[in-house]
Amino acid sequence: MAETMKLEIFRYHPEKDNEPTFQTYEVPFLEDWVILDAINYIKDEIDGTLSYRWSCQMGVCGSCGMMINGVPKLSCAVFLKDYYPDKIRVEPLTGFPVERDLIFQMxxxxxxxxxxxxxxxxxxxxxxxxxxxxxxxxxxxxxxxxxxxxxxxxxxxxxxxxxxxxxxxxxxxxxxxxxxxxxxxxxxxxxxxxxxxxxxxxxxxxxxxxxxxxxxxxxxxxxxxxxxxxxxxxxxxxxxxxxxxxxxxx
Amino acid sequence: MGKKEMSTYHRPFPNTWWLKRKPYVLFMIRELTSVFVAGYCIFLLVFVYKLTQGADVYGNFIDALKSPSSVALHFIALAFVLYHTITWFNLTPKILVLYKGEERIPQGLVAGMFYAGWVVVSVIVALFVLGM
Amino acid sequence: MAKSNEPIWWSLFSAGGMVAAMILPVLIIITGILVPFGLVDDDPLNFERIYTALSQSYLIKLILFIVITLPLFHWAHRFRFTLVDVGLKSVSTLISILCYGGAIAGTIIAAIIFLRI
Structure with missing residues (x-):
């Protein structure tokens, strides 16, 4: 079986949750995948309820910022391989109120x-x-x-x-x-x-x-x-x- | 029904935030160097005060510099004050932005000028205080 | 929005930081290493020599006064914000009074001591 990696993602549903939770997903590990690729894979293949912002996938639109292991980064600009094989923790940007999952209020x-x-x-x-x-x-x-x-x-x-x-x-x-x-x-x-x-x-x-x-x-x-x-x-x-x-x- | 106000979640931001990541820890150490800066200045003030109290009082004070606790405190203060000096000179070129035409003068060069100045000032102070 | 008086404190902070960065390390080396370990000849800090130097030159007195007092303001400003940064913002006025008040008190005490030389 191909190699996989775990992403631990901040989940918060404003109508159901009082407190956020963390949900762990297992995604394929590909050398050329950035974290945003893995999150898109989760959305498309595993859990369509995951909400997050993204657009250009090339570091110019500025919409996919997330906390990656506690550090603010553009999720389209960090590779999975830089964290492999450890679990990656993904949270919405610190300092802003959270609307849902990784979406914060700007x-x-x-x-x-x-x-x-x-x-x-x-x-x-x-x-x-x-x-x-x-x-x-x-x-x-x-x-x-x-x-x-x-x-x-x-x-x-x-x-x-x-x-x-x-x-x-x-x-x-x-x-x-x-x-x-x-x-x-x-x-x-x-x-x-x-x-x-x-x-x-x-x-x-x-x-x-x-x-x-x-x-x-x-x-x-x-x-x-x-x-x-x-x-x-x-x-x-x-x-x-x-x-x-x-x-x-x- | 009117528009429902979206309920957002406000994450707590603990006062121990500065322990969470190395750059924040280094920042906090940088800020705390000021305590040792002030501590040493108070020591200098006591030094001058003892000078006003006559040769005997002053002599005892200078002798006390040889005590292990004084030496230890000086070493700790030196470490923090050197950290202050290094961070200070490394950050100065960010504020002192100089251009030669279109080209910005490299930050390393600006910092280097401060380090050079520091060496010169230190040598002058040492020669003066030590009377050589 | 009210005009801020921070520039006065910030400029004292900056000036004090520069003085501290430039001059304190060598002084600490002198009083903490060179003198106690006897690495320099003739006891350079002997009473006669230092007292004469300070009492006979206003310039030296002024320089030492500045070296002692400006870094106090550097501390006051930096430490004030350190306390705010660790979550004490609710008592920030009290912190400001204690920090800048401390530096001002130190400066007044220094002035009194220096006038006695």
Whole structure:
């Protein structure tokens, strides 16, 4: 008989269960299978009631994030062979309320993402008409924010963040990194508008630089660094305000 | 009937979360280095205080540095403070992001500059305190 | 949202962390290894020498004062958040008062001691 592997999966049915349980499934072990392949096999062949999110299967859509043995990962990007022959424990991303099985509620993140205004904001009087063409940018200007623009909103960084898990009022890694992505864009004028939220206590100041958000990021966005750099620039703002209170306040 | 509110399950997040994974344990050790940093600064403050109490009091204090407990405490403090120094310099390049044109100056190089500065400062302090 | 006063504590934390990282290891090696094990000649920490150095130079006094006090604020800020991170957020105001209060008290005591030299 071919080799098999065991997956221990978090199950929670909102209409039947008060408490989650773990259910163990035995799946074929294939060298080229990722964990998502094994979960798809369970759904198709063993238990159609298992619920989870997935889409692209190639690490760009950011929807298949799960806790794999306690570590947030994209389940389409981790191979079974890296765990074989041990049992793999699969849970929904930490820090979010669970809706059903591996599906967690992402409303909080979506709200925060909107609040951070992750888009280019121009000063009203500096908006040029469409027929004047694009706002040009040098490669050097692009390089300043490009790494932060790689975020796929997979929320692994939130699941890695103990500060967010302890208190979900914290804005969290991805949203702040995306705020910084636009703050550092030479075409953007929206920093002051974002700063109200970023420089608040719930913004950057709750972060204790655990650094795991950056360690688990599948796109090397380095949100931890983005947050620390926002602390530096917000501190400079603060001292400017205190030392030259009559200066540049609009 | 109106729309039924979906019941979600909120998993508990234990206060012992930092014991669960190695990176979290290392983080907690990094944070606790601050206790030894402050402890040694208080020791330095006592050192200066003893200095104000005259040569005899100060002399006894310096003699007590030779005691096994003082040496042991110094070794423990040194281990934690060195861990602070290393983690501090390794994280600094994440915050101090420097560019040369389009290219980011490698983090290792920025950290290396801090390590080099640390060696220079340490040698200067040692030469000064030891009066060589 | 209220404007945060965290920048003042964070900048003290950072400055103190840098001072501690740069200067404390060598000092610990001196007072914990070199002097007690007699690895340096002529008892460099003898009373006359240290007292003269400190009492005759405002610059040396100021440097030592900074080396002692800034890392206290580094501790205060870091330890405050360590306690919050292990689940004591409900008493975070009390923690802040004790931590920063401790560092401020240490600084005042240091100032009093240094003025006596």
């Amino acid at each position: 409303d909080d993140f979506m709200t925060k993402l909107t609040e951070i205004q992750p888009y280019i904001i121009r000063n009203k009087d500096e908006e040029k008409p469409l027929d004047e063409g694009e706002y040009l940018q040098t490669p050097a200007e692009l390089a300043r924010f490009k790494p932060y623009s790689m975020c796929i909103n997979c929320m692994l960084c939130y699941a890695a963040c103990p500060v967010y898990a302890l208190d979900s009022t914290f804005i969290g890694p991805a949203a702040i990194a995306l705020g910084q992505r636009y703050n550092m864009d030479s075409r953007d004028h929206g920093r002051d508008a974002r700063q109200e939220l970023i420089a608040s206590h719930e913004g950057i100041w709750e972060c204790t630089f655990v650094g795991e958000c950056s360690a688990v990021c599948p796109k090397d966005v380095d949100p931890a660094a983005a947050i620390q750099r926002a602390k530096v620039s917000s501190t400079i703002d603060w001292f400017k305000d205190v030392l030259i209170p009559w200066g540049k306040k609009k």
